[in-house]
Amino acid sequence: MGLEYFNQFMGTNPIDKKTNKNVWSYTRVSSKDQKSNKSLSYQKEYAEKYAEKKEFVITEEFGNTFESAKGDFTRKEFSKLLDRVKKARVKPFAILIYKMNRFSRSGGKGIALAQELVNKYGVHLVETKSGISTVTEEGEYQIWKKLLKARKENMERLEHTIPGLKKFLEEGYYLGKAPVGYSLYGTKVQDFNNRATEQRVEINEDGKLLMKAWKMKANGERDYVIRAFLEKRGLKMSKQKMSAMWTKATYCGISTNKFLDKPIKGNWKPIVSVADFKKVQAILAGSTRTSGYKVEKTNVDRPLTGFIYCSKCKGKLTSYSVKKKGLHYYKCQSCKGVTLNANSSQKSIKTGAHNMFSDLLLTYKLEDKLVAPFKEQLKRVIKENSNEEYELQEALLKRQKSIQNKIDKLTDALIDELIDSEVYKRKKDILEQELEEINGELNIDAKKISNLEKMIDDSVELSQNINVYWESGAYEVKRKVQELVFPEGLVVNSEKRQYLTKKVNRLFQLKASIAKDAKGTKTKKVSKNADLSSLVAGTGLEPVTFGL
Ligand SMILES: [Zn+2]
Structure with missing residues (x-):
């Protein structure tokens, strides 16, 4: 009822x-x-x-x-x-x-x-x-x-x-959304493609780019340059995001989650080494300013001043002149008897330090018969060094191809009547605009590559005439040549009248290895090994373009 x-x-x-x-x-x-x-x-x-x-x-x-x-x-x-x-x-x-x-x-x-x-x-x-x-x-x-x-x-x-969370973190797992450069795989991730039974944090394509970004930063590159570098390769990053990234220990493979009592090593691979991370922190703190450029007294007639070292005490030699005679000398302030005349003369019994230096440079001169293999090797080494320009070109060509593919597919879709002509036109316009931008960048990059090739020619020319540059160059040129070939200076044994080389510019090392190749000694391997492939890294080639 x-x-x-x-x-x-x-x-x-x-x-x-x-x-x-x-x-x-x-x-x-x-x-x-x-x-x-x-x-x-x-x-x-x-x-x-x-x-x-x-x-x-x-x-x-x-x-x-x-x-x-x-x-x-x-x-x-x-x-x-x-x-x-x-x-x-x-x-x-x-x-x-x-x-x-x-x-x-x-x-x-x-x-x-x-x-x-x-x-x-x-x-x-x-x-x-x-x-x-x-x-x-x-x-x-x-x-x-x-x-x-x-x-x-x-x-x-x-x-x-909280205790569960802490344990999870202590086991090296990652908590939260993965930072740019990493992909998170696990049971709870939003993207279904990334579902997995065990958590994995992996470096993705962006991460590979960020490895370079961190390297650049550690080497003192400015953020806007790094951002442009990344953007050209398809990774956009805001100013704020980038500066926040530089302080994230996650990129070192370290977990610093606030629920942890102390930092622990995470189960993911680092994008930056601890050493580079520390460098970046130092840069951020503004503490990497090198001790400052030391202005040395200009000794126009004694360009080796401060560049050559005493073989006995390893101290820098100083120099002086005897004005009346118009003679110049190098001298160790600490060791008795360590004196060298700067120039050979009829009166002096011993060879002058300058003449000795000219002779030394001559041994680094590139002989004509070696020009071709030297050039070839230099080119290869530059390319092998995953030179930025070559890499960019490759990346751009890849993007160009992929967009071309998209346009083709779009046309197919129009033909198959999957889309109407309005959609087709709209999407095609976007793609074509992107294509145009890439083509523009390819042009700029091609110019850079041709500059690189010009740099190779310049390097060859310089190597062929290195002693001439030093002998006939003004004081500034002489100093530059010296520092270019022997970045750490030279040690001189005044008794034996002999220079002992410390570090030699890799460009000239390359020449030496080519020369050995030409002599037929079994140095083929040497010329291909990793030591040479670091030629262009750091101070390798750049100084060659100092515009002599
Ligand atoms: Zn000394």
């Missing part, structure tokens, strides 16, 4: 007796992800349905944004609500909340404010999911209970999660 008949005798629920029809709706989500977006619209929908059923009008929507559940969130949120309520000309009858736990994460103080809202301003709280509200005394009690319960649940969850 239906009891519908007795409906008319039911006690009236106080909530249906209201005269004020205005209510506010309150929603909240705990994160920005898609799930939360759904949750948000669901909460809104629920509030709307409830309002419709009870003939309420939602005049204001409150919350909506995500708020982290940390700290005294409830109190802050209630304070805001209270302010709004106080200021509102027309006060709402109630605030609709999907579930009370949406509202409460920190209990006590929040509840006090909620009570103020209800008791002082007469604005009720309604939980739309259960229909419980502060309108009745029983409901009010239940609402406070729910707030407390939510608080308790939250506490328990934190207690439960």
